[in-house]
Amino acid sequence: MFSGNRRILYLLPAAVFIVLCGFLLRGLSLDPALVPTALIDKAVPHFDLAPLDSQASPLASADLSGEVTLVNVFASWCGPCRIEHPLLMEIAEMDNINLYGINYKDDPAIARDWLTELGDPFTRIGADRDGRVAIELGVYGVPETFLIDREGRIRYKHVGPISEEDWSRELLPLIRNLRQ
Amino acid sequence: MISEIGHIALILSLTIALVQGTAPMIGAARGDGQLMAIGKTAALLQFFFISIAFLALMNAYVTSDFSLANVAQNSHSAKPMLYKIAGVWGNHEGSLLLWVLILATFGAAVVFFGGNLPPTLCARVLAVQAFIAVGFLSFTLFTSNPFERLFPVPLDGNGLNPLLQDPGLAFHPPFLYLGYVGFSIAFSFAIAALIEGRVDAAWARWVRPWTLVAWSFLTIGIALGSWWAYYELGWGGWWFWDPVENASFMPWLAGTALLHSAIVCEKRDALKAWTILLAIVTFSLSLLGTFLVRSGVLTSVHAFATDPARGVFILAFLVVVVGGSLALFAIRAPQLKSGGLFSPVSREGGLVLNNLLLTSAAATVLLGTLYPLFVDALGIGKISVGPPYFNTVFIPLMTPLVVLAGIAPVLTWKRADLYGVFLRMKFVAILTLLVVAWCLYETWGSTFLGTLGIGLSAWVGIGVLVDMGARVGLFRDRIRVSLSKAMRTPRSIYGMNVAHIGLAFLVAGITASSAWRTEVLRVVQVGETVSVSGYEFVFHGVEKIQGPNYSGERGHFSVNGDTRDAIQLFPENRFYPVQQQPTTEAAIYTSWRGDLYAVLGEPDAQGGWSARLYFNPLVAWIWLGALVMALGGAISLSDRRHRVGAPHRIMSGKANNRVATNV
Numbered sequence: 146m147f148s149g150n151r152r153i154l155y156l157l158p159a160a161v162f163i164v165l166c167g168f169l170l171r172g173l174s175l176d177p178a179l180v181p182t183a184l185i186d187k188a189v190p191h192f193d194l195a196p197l198d199s200q201a202s203p204l205a206s207a208d209l210s211g212e213v214t215l216v217n218v219f220a221s222w223c224g225p226c227r228i229e230h231p232l233l234m235e236i237a238e239m240d241n242i243n244l245y246g247i248n249y250k251d252d253p254a255i256a257r258d259w260l261t262e263l264g265d266p267f268t269r270i271g272a273d274r275d276g277r278v279a280i281e282l283g284v285y286g287v288p289e290t291f292l293i294d295r296e297g298r299i300r301y302k303h304v305g306p307i308s309e310e311d312w313s314r315e316l317l318p319l320i321r322n323l324r325q
Numbered sequence: 326m327i328s329e330i331g332h333i334a335l336i337l338s339l340t341i342a343l344v345q346g347t348a349p350m351i352g353a354a355r356g357d358g359q360l361m362a363i364g365k366t367a368a369l370l371q372f373f374f375i376s377i378a379f380l381a382l383m384n385a386y387v388t389s390d391f392s393l394a395n396v397a398q399n400s401h402s403a404k405p406m407l408y409k410i411a412g413v414w415g416n417h418e419g420s421l422l423l424w425v426l427i428l429a430t431f432g433a434a435v436v437f438f439g440g441n442l443p444p445t446l447c448a449r450v451l452a453v454q455a456f457i458a459v460g461f462l463s464f465t466l467f468t469s470n471p472f473e474r475l476f477p478v479p480l481d482g483n484g485l486n487p488l489l490q491d492p493g494l495a496f497h498p499p500f501l502y503l504g505y506v507g508f509s510i511a512f513s514f515a516i517a518a519l520i521e522g523r524v525d526a527a528w529a530r531w532v533r534p535w536t537l538v539a540w541s542f543l544t545i546g547i548a549l550g551s552w553w554a555y556y557e558l559g560w561g562g563w564w565f566w567d568p569v570e571n572a573s574f575m576p577w578l579a580g581t582a583l584l585h586s587a588i589v590c591e592k593r594d595a596l597k598a599w600t601i602l603l604a605i606v607t608f609s610l611s612l613l614g615t616f617l618v619r620s621g622v623l624t625s626v627h628a629f630a631t632d633p634a635r636g637v638f639i640l641a642f643l644v645v646v647v648g649g650s651l652a653l654f655a656i657r658a659p660q661l662k663s664g665g666l667f668s669p670v671s672r673e674g675g676l677v678l679n680n681l682l683l684t685s686a687a688a689t690v691l692l693g694t695l696y697p698l699f700v701d702a703l704g705i706g707k708i709s710v711g712p713p714y715f716n717t718v719f720i721p722l723m724t725p726l727v728v729l730a731g732i733a734p735v736l737t738w739k740r741a742d743l744y745g746v747f748l749r750m751k752f753v754a755i756l757t758l759l760v761v762a763w764c765l766y767e768t769w770g771s772t773f774l775g776t777l778g779i780g781l782s783a784w785v786g787i788g789v790l791v792d793m794g795a796r797v798g799l800f801r802d803r804i805r806v807s808l809s810k811a812m813r814t815p816r817s818i819y820g821m822n823v824a825h826i827g828l829a830f831l832v833a834g835i836t837a838s839s840a841w842r843t844e845v846l847r848v849v850q851v852g853e854t855v856s857v858s859g860y861e862f863v864f865h866g867v868e869k870i871q872g873p874n875y876s877g878e879r880g881h882f883s884v885n886g887d888t889r890d891a892i893q894l895f896p897e898n899r900f901y902p903v904q905q906q907p908t909t910e911a912a913i914y915t916s917w918r919g920d921l922y923a924v925l926g927e928p929d930a931q932g933g934w935s936a937r938l939y940f941n942p943l944v945a946w947i948w949l950g951a952l953v954m955a956l957g958g959a960i961s962l963s964d965r966r967h968r969v970g971a972p973h974r975i976m977s978g979k980a981n982n983r984v985a986t987n988v
Contacts, residue, residue, distance in 0.1 A: 151659055152655075152659055155598070155654065155655045155658050155659050156655045158602060158605075158606070158651045158654065158655070159648065159651035159652050159654070159655050162609075162647055162648060162651050163648070165695075166640065166643065166644055166648070168695065168698055168699055168702050169616065169620075169622060169640055169643075169698075170640060171702040172620075172622035172623075172698045172701070172702055173620060173622060173636045173637060173640065175622070175698075175701050175702065224906070
């Protein structure tokens with residue numbers, strides 16, 4: 146090997162490291178927990194769910210157009226849902242925000258007790274007992290929240306419990322945007 | 326008050342580290358003995374003050390002093406004492422303090438054991454160590470201070486994550502850090518050698534014991550972590566290719582390569598620049614692991630609570646330390662003269678191939694770990710890289726490596742006698758084929774990979790036994806002669822062979838537990854019998870239990886073997902009210918043949934319970950193998966040449982050949 150080439154060879158580790166650092170620096174400003182959905186900007190898949198409470202109104206994909214809507218996927222057995230719940234109650238208090246719930250793989254009786262204890266923020270709740278609709282929606286785990294526009298298309302998905310910050314920085318501005 | 330003493334001690338050790346990083350370096354450049362001697366005193370003082378800081382934090386945990394924010398967030402008065410102590414390093418701030426404590430311990434150890442080092446080399450090594458300490462101490466003090474006070478003082482703490490309330494946690498991080506941080510010594514030696522512009526056999530001989538120590542600890546640390554995951558996470562697996570696991574595995578692979586290349590450097594005065602580079606890379610990968618775990622750039626099951634400011638700090642530190650040392654390498658390494666020549670078929674050739682495979686493996690893990698980040702940063706999309714990738718790329722890399730380990734003892738330095746190698750290995754190959762045939766007979770119709778793995782394991786194991794037999798002239802010489810030959814065989818040979826036997830155990834355990842694991846998931850009624858891989862599990866029901874800081878249910882299974890008494894298994898589901906978190910405690914019965922593993926699930930409406938029952942063949946061999954490997958490291962460490970072998974630095978090139986002959 147020629148000596149000139151050798152010098153370059155010795156520089157190689159440092160060069161690789163510089164590139165690596167570039168990526169690491171970029172990585173610091175990215176959020177790895179942000180999971181995209183293949184359904185963004187697509188119409189909500191067709192579904193028709195029975196209500197959680199037999200006296201209440203059911204939830205179907207047809208109900209999700211006409212108004213900007215939030216759909217929260219929750220379960221009584223899910224710890225983070227309990228954390229998220231007070232914020233959902235606050236959101237429900239705000240005027241003209243449509244908040245629907247999908248009760249995921251849950252015992253309806255236990256889910257009803259859970260909502261009686263913590264309060265029920267949802268105008269409609271569909272019971273997705275076998276989780277089939279959640280699969281259609283590409284749900285990874287509970288809680289997840291979908292933002293749906295007037296045309297019934299999914300515009301945003303939030304994975305995990307919504308924090309105050311997520312609400313004021315991400316979701317609320319998006320909702321205002323969609324309303325215009 | 327005690328906490329304030331700890332805080333002050335930490336600040337003091339930072340100032341001492343600043344002195345230790347500069348004075349000896351200047352002293353070494355000027356040839357000023359007094360300035361150089363400051364390094365030793367400073368290293369001991371630093372160890373003393375960091376110990377005080379660590380003990381102060383431990384005191385706060387033991388006495389449940391919730392006026393410290395760190396204790397309030399991570400401890401609870403009702404926690405058992407062992408976890409109060411282990412809780413010190415069960416969080417970001419405390420584990421950093423453990424990190425710097427171990428760094429200081431190694432610094433002090435260099436002072437104790439480095440009596441025969443040339444003064445300039447010793448001064449420079451201690452200065453480089455101090456530089457690393459400055460980085461980590463300022464990181465601790467400025468972004469992650471464990472002594473921060475909290476007001477108003479809460480009545481009780483938030484408690485420790487129940488998954489971490491386990492004896493495994495008490496020992497896993499200290500061993501892991503002893504490994505990670507231990508490699509800092511090899512790094513400091515490499516930087517010091519680059520500054521001095523001289524690498525010779527004596528240098529390699531000084532570096533090797535430190536590398537052996539770090540490598541053995543890291544091996545045990547990783548094994549403990551994997552064992553913990555196996556029994557605590559409750560789904561029968563022991564390695565998940567999680568980014569944080571990979572973060573510990575990469576330095577291990579690079580460190581293993583370093584361990585082997587340092588031998589060539591010592592015995593044959595070759596591969597100098599490469600060995601230096603490996604020493605830098607190994608510790609850099611340890612630092613990278615720290616960055617990945619604590620910055621939040623990757624999703625992982627056991628990342629610490631993350632904070633972008635911390636990520637920026639560690640990245641800046643990485644750039645200075647790793648970037649600086651690689652730049653130094655690029656400038657200085659081309660001037661290192663390489664010594665001994667060798668033919669491709671020789672022990673050197675084998676070790677070069679070993680290094681290529683190990684570093685390729687490390688690069689593969691690095692690529693797989695960071696690939697989601699690359700793709701995300703380039704805006705191409707979001708992906709995750711999982712076990713299929715790692716298994717696909719690992720098996721082709723590890724297969725030749727293990728084959729090589731079987732041949733290794735037979736290869737001689739400089740030029741191996743190919744015909745002799747062939748003759749010796751022919752015998753090993755026949756025995757291996759017998760094992761493979763037996764394996765095919767026992768597990769007829771099962772996987773190709775399973776048979777391959779068992780064959781590889783047998784190849785290494787038999788290779789080692791045949792080598793030891795040949796060395797002592799077993800069955801050829803009289804017993805007395807054999808014994809005296811065995812006594813005269815250097816410890817390093819035993820070390821190598823024991824470590825390779827460990828590798829054979831490891832390969833067998835990984836293979837069998839992946840290829841022939843049986844899993845049964847079903848709802849069981851009281852009195853019902855479930856058959857798993859020939860073992861009859863009888864379900865006796867579930868009772869309520871109450872622990873010190875949890876409540877839960879305990880199931881009861883008994884398993885009837887053919888001859889021995891019934892084995893009793895008690896899997897538990899626990900609920901920790903402080904954290905509102907459930908955990909599963911698998912019940913495991915370990916034997917040579919494999920593990921019986923039971924996990925209790927949820928009750929159903931008809932009085933039955935769902936349960937997962939496994940038979941994991943040979944799975945305990947994995948951890949046994951890792952322990953035997955670490956034992957091999959310890960035996961090699963006790964070789965007399967590390968103790969008395971290198972008191973005088975060998976100046977002339979000719980003298981190097983003398984040390985090259987004894988193995």
